[in-house]
Amino acid sequence: YRDICALLLTQTHTRSSLGGTQLHAHVIKSGSQAVPLVTHHLINFYSKTQLPFLSLQVFDESGFQKTRTTWSSIISAFAQNELPVLAIEYFRRMVGEQTRPNDHNFPSAIKACAMIDQCDAGKCLHSMVLKMGYSCDVFVSSSLVDMYAKCGSISDSRKLFDEMPERDVVSWTALISGYIRCGLMEEARRLFYRPDALKNVVTWTAMVRGYVRLNLVNEAERLFDAMPVKNVVSWNTMMDAYVQMGQVDKVLDVFRRMPEKNIVSWNTAITMLMRHRRVDEGRRLFDEMPERDVISWTAMLTGLARNGRVDEARKVFDGMPVRNVVSWNAMINGYVKNMRLNEAFELFRIMPERNSSSWNSMIMGFIQNGDLDRARELFDRMPVKN
RNA sequence: CUGAGGAACUACCACG
Numbered sequence: 001y002r003d004i005c006a007l008l009l010t011q012t013h014t015r016s017s018l019g020g021t022q023l024h025a026h027v028i029k030s031g032s033q034a035v036p037l038v039t040h041h042l043i044n045f046y047s048k049t050q051l052p053f054l055s056l057q058v059f060d061e062s063g064f065q066k067t068r069t070t071w072s073s074i075i076s077a078f079a080q081n082e083l084p085v086l087a088i089e090y091f092r093r094m095v096g097e098q099t100r101p102n103d104h105n106f107p108s109a110i111k112a113c114a115m116i117d118q119c120d121a122g123k124c125l126h127s128m129v130l131k132m133g134y135s136c137d138v139f140v141s142s143s144l145v146d147m148y149a150k151c152g153s154i155s156d157s158r159k160l161f162d163e164m165p166e167r168d169v170v171s172w173t174a175l176i177s178g179y180i181r182c183g184l185m186e187e188a189r190r191l192f193y194r195p196d197a198l199k200n201v202v203t204w205t206a207m208v209r210g211y212v213r214l215n216l217v218n219e220a221e222r223l224f225d226a227m228p229v230k231n232v233v234s235w236n237t238m239m240d241a242y243v244q245m246g247q248v249d250k251v252l253d254v255f256r257r258m259p260e261k262n263i264v265s266w267n268t269a270i271t272m273l274m275r276h277r278r279v280d281e282g283r284r285l286f287d288e289m290p291e292r293d294v295i296s297w298t299a300m301l302t303g304l305a306r307n308g309r310v311d312e313a314r315k316v317f318d319g320m321p322v323r324n325v326v327s328w329n330a331m332i333n334g335y336v337k338n339m340r341l342n343e344a345f346e347l348f349r350i351m352p353e354r355n356s357s358s359w360n361s362m363i364m365g366f367i368q369n370g371d372l373d374r375a376r377e378l379f380d381r382m383p384v385k386n
Numbered sequence: 387c388u389g390a391g392g393a394a395c396u397a398c399c400a401c402g
Contacts, residue, residue, distance in 0.1 A: 002388085005388070005389075006388090009388090009389080036389090037388060037389065040388090040389050040390065041388090041389065041390095043390085044389075044390065047390095068390090069389065069390055070390085071390090072389095072390040072391065073389080073390050073391095074390095075390090075391090076390065076391060077390095079391085079392095080391095102391095103391075104390055104391045105390090105391075106391080106392090107391045107392040108390090108391055108392080109391095110392080111391085111392065111393095114392095138392085139391055139392050140391090140392080141392090142392050142393075143391080143392040143393090144392090145392090145393090146392065146393060147392095168392095169393080170392055170393045171392085171393085172393085173392095173393040173394075174392075174393045175393090176393090176394095177393060177394065178393095180394095200393095201394085202393055202394045203393080203394080204394085205394045205395075206393075206394045207394090208394085209394065209395075231394095232395085233394060233395045234394085234395085235395090236394095236395040236396070237394075237395050238395095239395085239396090240395065240396080243396090262395090262396095263396080264395055264396045265395090265396080266396090267396045267397070268395080268396050268397095269396095270396090270397090271396070271397065293396095293397095294397080295396060295397045296396090296397080297397085298397045298398070299396080299397045299398095300397090301397090301398090302397065302398065303397095325398085326397060326398045327397080327398075328398085329398040329399065330397070330398040330399090331398090332398085332399090333398060333399060334398090336399090355398095355399095356399080356400080357398055357399040357400075358398090358399080359399085359400095360399040360400045360401095361398075361399045361400085362399095363399090363400090364399070364400075386399095386400070386401080
């Protein structure tokens with residue numbers, strides 16, 4: 001078991017999905033999924049390789065009494081893979097099985113509340129934290145600072161922050177980002193320049209982003225140049241600065257100069273090119289990029305459709321290895337914008353899941369087609385209106 | 387003495 005765990009940990013850190021999957025097969029054959037430590041490693045492996053539903057499968061198939069660590073693994077797998085609703089649900093289940101949450105369980109669950117603006121659930125977790133005596137844990141309280149800020153209660157964030165007996169760089173960054181998100185750049189700045197402030201590359205990048213959002217590109221550039229350390233996210237944020245200004249060539253310049261690129265850098269460049277009708281260059285980047293995710297495909301599809309090449313967009317859509325609701329919406333909207341209502345509606349009918357954007361696109365389509373009755377009918381059938 | 391936890395960047399519609 002020791003060897004399996006050590007190997008799994010290596011695969012987790014190198015994100016090597018092939019090796020990990022083979023180890024999983026070996027685990028099943030040898031029956032060692034009954035060993036908690038092995039199961040925990042497997043859940044974490046699938047979480048880090050962004051396959052949370054395989055994490056869940058391992059969780060469900062493990063034949064032992066779940067411990068806090070088992071729960072911690074599965075809850076964080078959901079929270080880190082954009083599945084906040086499931087994270088909260090599994091936190092609830094854990095509590096329902098009389099398992100007392102520990103200091104590792106709370107931050108993931110609180111993060112999940114922050115992701116979906118569930119301030120009520122967040123407050124509920126906060127009172128559990130107080131009751132169980134975890135409010136001095138720096139991970140727990142930093143996650144609360146972040147949660148209140150994301151739910152729009154920045155003053156609660158500040159109060160918590162001021163009362164923390166000890167803070168680390170994440171506590172500082174959560175609060176500073178909170179002020180930036182609320183548009184209170186001045187307050188963010190005051191904190192950032194406080195002599196006792198703890199800052200790292202994430203904090204600096206958040207500040208750069210703050211200036212970008214206010215269209216203060218010169219300030220953003222100044223801060224970016226002054227950064228003691230930059231990483232790929234900092235560079236991506238600078239690309240975004242020029243995206244906002246509509247400076248395509250500056251975007252491409254940063255893209256070429258940056259010391260390393262990740263998938264976000266490529267996606268940003270492609271989106272920008274497509275928005276400025278440089279379709280073939282965008283297509284070339286898309287073909288060149290080392291790996292593509294659902295965002296890359298959707299950006300490509302949207303760009304083609306916006307430039308009137310909707311049939312090519314459809315080919316891209318059909319070629320997608322995975323689709324989500326956004327990609328479906330993008331394709332539907334592409335048809336709508338090109339006055340191809342029938343194809344749009346056909347997709348709308350068969351799509352596996354709809355959100356308000358799907359309905360809005362279709363409704364707009366019928367309106368611009370002069371078919372107000374069907375627009376009205378769809379509007380009435382819309383489950384959630386915005 | 388194993389393992390799990392919190393902060394910053396990209397794609398669709400409408401609104402601003």
